[in-house]
Amino acid sequence: MSKYFVEFAALAMAHFLALISPGPDFFLIVGTSVREGASRATGLCAGIAAANGAYILLALTGFAFIKETPLLFTALRTAGALYLVYLGVMLLKAPRRQDSSPLEPEAESSGTNRRRQFAAGFLSAILNPKNAVFYLSLFTVMVSRDTPPPIQASYGLWMVLAVFFWDLSIAQLAGSEKVRCRLDRHTHWIEKCSGGALLLLGAVLLVRGG
Template identity: 30%
Template sequence: MPELTPLALYLAAASVLAITPGPGIFYVAARTLAGGRREGIASSFGTGLGGMIHVLAASLGVSAIVLESSELFSALKLFGAVYLVWLGFRTFQAARLKGATGGDDGAAVGPVGPRRAFREGVLVEALNPKTAVFFLAFIPQFVNPSAGLVALQFVVLGSVSIALNTLADIVVAVVASGIQDGAAARPGLIRRLREASGGAMIALGVGLALAKHPAA
C-alpha cells in the first residue's frame, strides 16, 4: 500500500483538485439552484459514482485502451460534450423561461427529482474522458509497485480522490442551497446564477469537444 509521506502528498494534491471547478461542480450548483438541496446532494453522489466508473475502468486497463484509440477517445469526448452542452442549454433556457414567466411552476423549469439528478450526475462524470486522462496521469505517481497489489492501490487512491470530490460537490450543494434560500425574495439573482451555471456547462462542453487526444 502507499507509504505515509506519498499518501499525505496525494491527499494534499487531491484536495486541491477536488475544489477546482469542473463539469461536476457546475452541474451540482445548477441542479441545486433549480431543484434544491436534495437534488444537489443526489447529483453529487451521481458524479461520485461516475468518477468511480473511471477509477475501476482505469484499474482494469479499460481506460488505457480507450485513450490509446483516437476513435474511441473522440467518440466518448463527443458524447460527453454534447451531453454537457445539452444540460447547459436546458439549464440556461429554463432560467430564462422562469424569468419570463415570473413563476416557479412548470415542469420545464422546476425540479427533476433526486433520482434523475443522480442519473444525470453519473453521466456528466462518466462521459468525460478528461477524468480518465486525469486518473491515468495522476494516480500512478503515488502507486508503489514494490508493495504489490498495484490495481488495489490504484482503486484505493482513486476512491479517496472520488470521496474528496464528492465531499466538495456536497459542500457546493449546501452553499448553493443556502444562496437559493437567502435569495428567495430576489428571483432575478437566482435566475442569473442559473444562467451562469448553464453557460459554464456549455463552455465546458465546447472545451471538451475541442480537447485533443492525449497522444496528439
C-alpha cells in the same frame, strides 16, 4: 514516516487541487442547487462520485485502453462535449421561478427525482474523458507498483468520498434557503450563467477537438 502515508498525502493533495478547480460538474451542481434546492442535488453528487469511482476502478485495474485508443477517446470526448452543450441549453431554457417560497413537491416521486439526478451527474462525469486520463495518470505517476492492492483501493475509496462530500458541500452552500433567499433576485441569472458556462465548455471541446 510510512512510505504509504507520504504516497497518500501526495495523491490526496493532487486530487484536492483538481477537485477545487471549477469544471463542468461544478456548474451543473450550482445551477441545479440554485433552482431545485440542495436536498434535490444529492443524487447529482452521488452520480458524479460514482462515475469518478468507475474511472478510479479502471485505473486500478490497469485499463489504459481509453487513453491509448484514439478513436474511442475521440468518440467519448465528442459525446461528453455534446452532453455539456445539452445541459447548458436545458439550464438556459429553464423558466424563471415565480417566487422565493420553499419548493413545492414535484409531480414525480422523490425516488424518481433522485434517479434522474443520479443519472444526470453520472453522465456528466463519465462522459468527460479527462477524468479517465487524470486518474490513470495520477495512479501511474504517484502510486508505486509495489503498493498493495488493498492500500490502492483505500486511496480510491477516499477519492470517491472526497468527490461526493466536496460536491455535496457546494450543493448545500448554493442551494441553502438562506443563500437562495439572499440571492433570490439573482437566482435566474446564476442559473443562466451556469448554463452558459456548460454550453461554452462543451462548444470549446467540440471546436478544439477536446
